[in-house]
Amino acid sequence: MPRQFYPVEHFSVAQAEYKLLPFKFLKLSADREILVNEVGEFILAPVGTAQRVIRRQLDRSSELFSTLKAKQFLTDSSSSALLDLLATKYRTKHHFLEGFTKLHIVVVTLRCDHSCHYCQVSRQTADKQTYDMSPEVAEKSVDLIMQSPSPHITLELQGGEPLLAFDVIQHIVPYAKKRADSLGKELDIVVTTNLANATDEMLCYLRDEGIKVSTSLDGPAFIHNANRPRPGNNSYELTIENIQRARTIVGYDRVAALMTTTQLSLDHPKEIIDEYVKQGFHSIFLRPLSPYGFALKTKRKTGYQLDNFLEFYRTGLAHILELNRKGYDLEEVYTKILLTKILTPYGTGFVDLQSPAGAGISVLVYNYDGDIYATDESRMLAEMGDHTFRLGNVMTSSFKDVFTGEPFLNLVSASCNQSLCGCSDCAFQLYCGADPIFNHATQGDVFGHRPSSGFCHRNMEVIKHLFELISTEDSQIMRIFLAWVQTCRLKDLNMRAPS
Amino acid sequence: MNLQSEGIKSEISTAFSATISLSANFYSKESLLKAAYWLSNRAVVHVPESDDEKFTVLIKLKQTTPTLDNPKQQNIEELVDEFCNSIIDFELRHKVEIETAQVRQIILAKAFSESGVLEEEPPGSILDPVEQSNPSNLIKIANGPQK
Numbered sequence: 001m002p003r004q005f006y007p008v009e010h011f012s013v014a015q016a017e018y019k020l021l022p023f024k025f026l027k028l029s030a031d032r033e034i035l036v037n038e039v040g041e042f043i044l045a046p047v048g049t050a051q052r053v054i055r056r057q058l059d060r061s062s063e064l065f066s067t068l069k070a071k072q073f074l075t076d077s078s079s080s081a082l083l084d085l086l087a088t089k090y091r092t093k094h095h096f097l098e099g100f101t102k103l104h105i106v107v108v109t110l111r112c113d114h115s116c117h118y119c120q121v122s123r124q125t126a127d128k129q130t131y132d133m134s135p136e137v138a139e140k141s142v143d144l145i146m147q148s149p150s151p152h153i154t155l156e157l158q159g160g161e162p163l164l165a166f167d168v169i170q171h172i173v174p175y176a177k178k179r180a181d182s183l184g185k186e187l188d189i190v191v192t193t194n195l196a197n198a199t200d201e202m203l204c205y206l207r208d209e210g211i212k213v214s215t216s217l218d219g220p221a222f223i224h225n226a227n228r229p230r231p232g233n234n235s236y237e238l239t240i241e242n243i244q245r246a247r248t249i250v251g252y253d254r255v256a257a258l259m260t261t262t263q264l265s266l267d268h269p270k271e272i273i274d275e276y277v278k279q280g281f282h283s284i285f286l287r288p289l290s291p292y293g294f295a296l297k298t299k300r301k302t303g304y305q306l307d308n309f310l311e312f313y314r315t316g317l318a319h320i321l322e323l324n325r326k327g328y329d330l331e332e333v334y335t336k337i338l339l340t341k342i343l344t345p346y347g348t349g350f351v352d353l354q355s356p357a358g359a360g361i362s363v364l365v366y367n368y369d370g371d372i373y374a375t376d377e378s379r380m381l382a383e384m385g386d387h388t389f390r391l392g393n394v395m396t397s398s399f400k401d402v403f404t405g406e407p408f409l410n411l412v413s414a415s416c417n418q419s420l421c422g423c424s425d426c427a428f429q430l431y432c433g434a435d436p437i438f439n440h441a442t443q444g445d446v447f448g449h450r451p452s453s454g455f456c457h458r459n460m461e462v463i464k465h466l467f468e469l470i471s472t473e474d475s476q477i478m479r480i481f482l483a484w485v486q487t488c489r490l491k492d493l494n495m496r497a498p499s
Numbered sequence: 500m501n502l503q504s505e506g507i508k509s510e511i512s513t514a515f516s517a518t519i520s521l522s523a524n525f526y527s528k529e530s531l532l533k534a535a536y537w538l539s540n541r542a543v544v545h546v547p548e549s550d551d552e553k554f555t556v557l558i559k560l561k562q563t564t565p566t567l568d569n570p571k572q573q574n575i576e577e578l579v580d581e582f583c584n585s586i587i588d589f590e591l592r593h594k595v596e597i598e599t600a601q602v603r604q605i606i607l608a609k610a611f612s613e614s615g616v617l618e619e620e621p622p623g624s625i626l627d628p629v630e631q632s633n634p635s636n637l638i639k640i641a642n643g644p645q646k
Contacts, residue, residue: 022599038606054591087609425592451540
């Protein structure tokens with residue numbers, strides 16, 4: 001049978017009626033809007049572009065039309081919609097869902113030597129019996145953790161101050177390793193500690209067991225000590241000394257630091273960042289203060305307007321970019337997470353900014369008393385008497401109980417921003433996430449109200465700011481961003497920034 | 500003051516309230532509700548009457564004097580402008596949503612088909628509908644094996 005081919009007219013651009021592929025759009029400024037397709041690819045264009053696309057008013061011979069076709073915003077008879085490609089891109093963006101819950105936080109004790117006014121849960125007490133995790137609860141927690149289908153488990157040991165319950169750590173670590181080994185799972189262990197009580201023996205143990213250290217550094221002494229009161233008011237001095245010691249014993253790159261933002265921090269973004277540089281860190285996370293627990297109660301002391309935080313973030317990011325320009329590699333973690341979603345085909349495993357929300361699906365928290373919570377924030381709410389997100393107890397609940405129980409089902413009903421009012425049409429949907437626990441804590445229900453949501457306002461503004469930076473004529477900024485998402489040093493970036 | 504644009508008529512009734520009339524030929528109830536939602540932190544929005552031809556929307560500011568929390572008094576005219584612009588955008592989004600609903604379902608069904616989570620077959624053809632809906636008496640690329 002002779003082969004036949006489409007006639008020439010079939011390929012005529014003029015005759016082609018185009019079909020839309022799913023996309024969303026949003027006005028960014030008075031003269032610019034953004035179009036984002038179903039898999040997160042974007043086009044920055046003059047205001048009115050989306051309207052012209054939808055009303056079929058495009059010039060088919062324009063570069064814009066070709067770009068829209070190439071980036072899969074529309075398709076015409078001379079092109080295929082390549083739905084398999086879109087499906088593959090969609091799956092790649094949501095790869096973080098594979099394996100289900102990966103991060104498991106175990107609270108080995110509530111005891112702590114600090115009395116930070118924003119901390120929700122810690123207890124200054126010597127009562128080991130009441131506030132340390134028992135060996136039975138520790139083992140039951142690990143048993144439940146190992147039922148997670150994920151082949152790669154991260155176990156985060158925290159408190160209170162976990163090193164005050166070092167015997168619990170020494171019990172849980174070998175037990176977890178044995179269970180992971182028998183199931184063929186990979187296991188990463190991190191201990192979140194202020195290091196104030198870290199002896200050399202403890203640090204050697206962490207080194208020998210391959211355990212990473214995550215500590216707290218809020219900035220220079222006047223900020224850190226004000227944020228973190230302890231007997232002697234020497235938290236900063238202890239932290240710096242102990243970071244050096246931990247780096248020497250555990251390994252330089254195995255010690256990371258996180259900061260907490262308070263009212264005091266807001267006026268000093270540069271000083272905080274410079275402190276991180278001074279201590280040789282190449283990563284900093286300009287985190288907002290969580291609206292939970294004591295932080296909510298002591299609002300006068302720690303609370304601040306969201307706009308002040310945004311100003312802090314923008315100033316901080318500008319300073320970080322300047323440092324990179326001068327040759328010091330320093331990444332801002334939240335920016336990097338967003339840029340990964342915006343500039344690469346991948347999603348991230350960052351549990352606080354994903355859809356479906358990370359709570360329960362990507363992270364679980366096992367309290368010292370065996371209670372299981374969807375997130376650390378849920379545990380903080382429970383300490384204030386709100387047990388909405390208590391999913392069970394390791395001594396009595398099975399894996400199935402946890403994930404089919406009413407609290408978890410209530411949570412997941414509001415976990416997808418694709419179906420949340422105000423989010424379902426948002427162009428930033430794929431870059432952003434859902435946070436039902438934040439909604440519950442700040443607005444009284446898991447679904448939340450976007451027009452007055454701090455979560456929405458913060459992420460909208462941060463993402464808009466990043467698009468301003470992405471589209472700036474300063475190509476060095478894009479090079480820095482590309483180095484961050486590729487996790488390489490700027491000087492090793494072997495890629496020309498897109499023009 | 501009266502404003503008029505494509506299918507929209509608005510009238511500022513007082514310093515704190517306005518009435519907007521929307522042609523049902525141009526705008527859907529979905530778009531109206533979505534635009535109203537984004538005003539709901541600053542205004543109370545009523546839709547007292549609607550028929551086949553038009554919707555009537557009443558907008559009333561929630562805050563009528565500046566407060567410490569909110570020192571900047573919202574202007575009713577700005578709010579009406581925002582609503583009118585917003586409903587045009589939501590109507591466009593609504594069009595994309597309707598036009599691409601099926602293809603979006605197919606993308607998601609394809610994306611998750613390997614995960615084994617689908618309880619029932621997704622609607623429509625799993626194969627590329629663009630090639631299929633291209634009527635021609637010429638040779639077409641053979642379809643893959645049907646499920």
